[in-house]
Amino acid sequence: MSDKAPILALRGVNKSFGPIDVLHDINIEVRAGEVLCLLGDNGAGKSTLIKLMSGVHQPTSGKIEMDGAVVALPTPRAASEKGIATVHQFGGTFPLMSIGRSFFVGVEPTKGWGPFKVYDRKTANEIAVKAVQDFGITRIDDGDRLVGGLSGGERQSLAIARAVHFGARVLILDEPTAALGVKQAAHVLRIVNEAKRRGLAVIFITHQVMHAMAVGDHFAVLIRGAIAADFKKGERTREEITDLMAGGETMAGLEASIEGYMADHAGHPPPAV
Amino acid sequence: MTTKPTAGITLRHLASRPEAGSFVGMIAVYVFFALMGGANFIGAPGISSVLNMSSEVGIIALSVGLLMIAGQLDMSVGSVVPASSLTVSLLAVDFGVPDILAILGGLAVGLAIGFVNGVLVSRTRIPSLIITIGTMFGVMGLTLGLTILIHGSTGVFLVPGDAAKAVFGQLIRNMFQVSILWWAVFVAVIYGLLHVSPLGNWIFALGGDKESARNAGIPTGKLTIGLYMLSGFSAAFVGVSQVMTFNAAQVAAGQTFIFNSIMCVVIGGVLLTGGAGSVLGIVLGTLTFCIVNQGIFFSGLDPNYGSIIIGALLLIAVMTNDKFRAMALALSAGRRS
Numbered sequence: 001m002s003d004k005a006p007i008l009a010l011r012g013v014n015k016s017f018g019p020i021d022v023l024h025d026i027n028i029e030v031r032a033g034e035v036l037c038l039l040g041d042n043g044a045g046k047s048t049l050i051k052l053m054s055g056v057h058q059p060t061s062g063k064i065e066m067d068g069a070v071v072a073l074p075t076p077r078a079a080s081e082k083g084i085a086t087v088h089q090f091g092g093t094f095p096l097m098s099i100g101r102s103f104f105v106g107v108e109p110t111k112g113w114g115p116f117k118v119y120d121r122k123t124a125n126e127i128a129v130k131a132v133q134d135f136g137i138t139r140i141d142d143g144d145r146l147v148g149g150l151s152g153g154e155r156q157s158l159a160i161a162r163a164v165h166f167g168a169r170v171l172i173l174d175e176p177t178a179a180l181g182v183k184q185a186a187h188v189l190r191i192v193n194e195a196k197r198r199g200l201a202v203i204f205i206t207h208q209v210m211h212a213m214a215v216g217d218h219f220a221v222l223i224r225g226a227i228a229a230d231f232k233k234g235e236r237t238r239e240e241i242t243d244l245m246a247g248g249e250t251m252a253g254l255e256a257s258i259e260g261y262m263a264d265h266a267g268h269p270p271p272a273v
Numbered sequence: 274m275t276t277k278p279t280a281g282i283t284l285r286h287l288a289s290r291p292e293a294g295s296f297v298g299m300i301a302v303y304v305f306f307a308l309m310g311g312a313n314f315i316g317a318p319g320i321s322s323v324l325n326m327s328s329e330v331g332i333i334a335l336s337v338g339l340l341m342i343a344g345q346l347d348m349s350v351g352s353v354v355p356a357s358s359l360t361v362s363l364l365a366v367d368f369g370v371p372d373i374l375a376i377l378g379g380l381a382v383g384l385a386i387g388f389v390n391g392v393l394v395s396r397t398r399i400p401s402l403i404i405t406i407g408t409m410f411g412v413m414g415l416t417l418g419l420t421i422l423i424h425g426s427t428g429v430f431l432v433p434g435d436a437a438k439a440v441f442g443q444l445i446r447n448m449f450q451v452s453i454l455w456w457a458v459f460v461a462v463i464y465g466l467l468h469v470s471p472l473g474n475w476i477f478a479l480g481g482d483k484e485s486a487r488n489a490g491i492p493t494g495k496l497t498i499g500l501y502m503l504s505g506f507s508a509a510f511v512g513v514s515q516v517m518t519f520n521a522a523q524v525a526a527g528q529t530f531i532f533n534s535i536m537c538v539v540i541g542g543v544l545l546t547g548g549a550g551s552v553l554g555i556v557l558g559t560l561t562f563c564i565v566n567q568g569i570f571f572s573g574l575d576p577n578y579g580s581i582i583i584g585a586l587l588l589i590a591v592m593t594n595d596k597f598r599a600m601a602l603a604l605s606a607g608r609r610s
Contacts, residue, residue, distance in 0.1 A: 080490070096548045097548070102481075105475070105478045106489035108471035118470065119469060
């Protein structure tokens with residue numbers, strides 16, 4: 001990778017909810033123009049990790065750094081103001097609102113003055129449609145269409161285009177392809193590549209190895225709240241990753257070694273390999 | 274947004290408007306009761322009774338509708354109406370306060386109850402249905418207790434001054450309540466709020482997905498409190514208008530507004546779970562509901578069975594609205610280049 005400072009980095013982050021430890025000693029970083037794939041089975045702590053990065057939860061200990069400086073992300077608003085945008089599985093959009101309206105929700109363009117400020121539907125629609133088309137989704141050409149009428153892939157693309165339009169630098173994609181068919185997923189992966197080309201740092205959460213391999217530069221496998229494997233593109237074959245993910249021999253071996261390590265080290269998990 | 278300069282008005286475009294179902298329904302019930310009710314229903318007596326009823330329930334339905342679009346309910350309107358009208362009459366009769374101040378007092382009661390509702394709904398996780406039923410009973414009890422304490426009976430007669438009577442309670446041509454004009458004002462203001470101002474977008478977003486709305490930076494708590502205050506204000510306004518029209522305030526009045534306002538809103542195509550609806554739809558729903566309500570009376574049907582018709586109307590309206598909403602979504606999905 002490059003020697004630039006990572007845009008977003010987690011240093012030794014732990015998170016527990018009361019007596020339950022959810023994340024142990026997480027160290028990850030992502031640079032501009034790089035896609036970090038976060039792989040892991042259900043319950044591995046992926047969603048808690050996302051919530052730490054998007055300002056929903058606070059780490060119990062450890063630091064979150066942006067551009068090398070420690071930052072606090074007390075609210076989702078604070079995270080998005082710092083340029084961290086999270087797109088959830090279903091796009092986090094409003095099915096019964098028009099494309100233009102949901103694109104600009106919370107930051108509506110207006111015309112007129114004082115108490116007579118009017119929602120500027122035409123401008124909103126034009127900007128929204130252009131932003132989505134710039135990402136290669138040319139089928140969206142009418143900002144008055146309802147979001148509910150879009151396909152799952154188009155909704156994801158709309159949400160990603162929205163995040164980029166409003167100045168996101170770090171894009172967290174939470175299982176964007178999980179609910180999609182093959183064609184729709186390919187659609188979203190193209191959008192991810194486009195975001196990467198534009199210099200965004202992308203954190204791509206998935207459990208589909210094929211999708212991760214297609215876009216990822218850097219991979220981290222999360223098992224039981226700890227980073228069990230951390231490697232770059234080309235360092236592992238697809239079979240090896242699949243094996244890790246699918247809980248085959250390697251997975252079982254890793255788990256046993258983690259548990260052994262934890263037993264020997266007062267419950268602390270091993271550092272990332 | 275009623276106009277679409279790019280698409281033009283086509284039949285398909287009309288069918289994709291969510292209000293189309295409400296409009297067809299209104300025409301259908303009007304024709305039905307016009308045939309049943311005869312000349313009186315088609316003439317001024319019928320029109321005035323429909324409009325008088327529409328204006329009162331309609332003013333409340335508009336702001337209850339906004340709340341429902343934002344995903345919340347308000348049952349307390351039923352006790353805000355008498356609380357407001359009794360505040361006005363007790364202030365004017367028992368305390369000798371000038372009309373204008375008594376009226377402001379009545380409206381302030383509505384705003385205050387709305388504020389309490391809004392704070393409770395936005396600060397707790399209790400469903401708004403339960404919270405506003407709670408405040409409804411609380412306000413009902415306070416109104417009854419204080420009225421008896423101050424006035425010694427459950428009703429207060431009031432002779433309003435000429436100005437107050439003219440503004441809030443006169444009968445135009447001895448038949449049409451001036452509240453019909455106020456209804457028009459409320460329609461214009463709330464249309465602007467929901468469909469023209471950027472605030473409307475926040476209301477749709479709040480009802481569509483509260484979490485996403487908050488993440489997008491919308492002050493959901495303040496917006497909720499504001500909408501409840503608007504609904505309290507509207508109910509209080511109807512209370513003022515009633516006491517000025519009938520020169521009397523009754524503790525027991527107002528309960529019918531709770532379900533009637535919700536029915537007008539639902540017949541008008543507002544989605545019960547929030548996120549969709551329109552002012553035009555609510556107005557059409559209100560008219561439909563009042564046409565049926567008054568039509569039963571004019572057509573000489575046994576009023577004992579009238580509620581059956583209203584119940585059926587509600588169910589049919591919800592089913593057709595769902596159908597039209599599905600059509601609108603399907604058309605939206607199908608419109609591809």
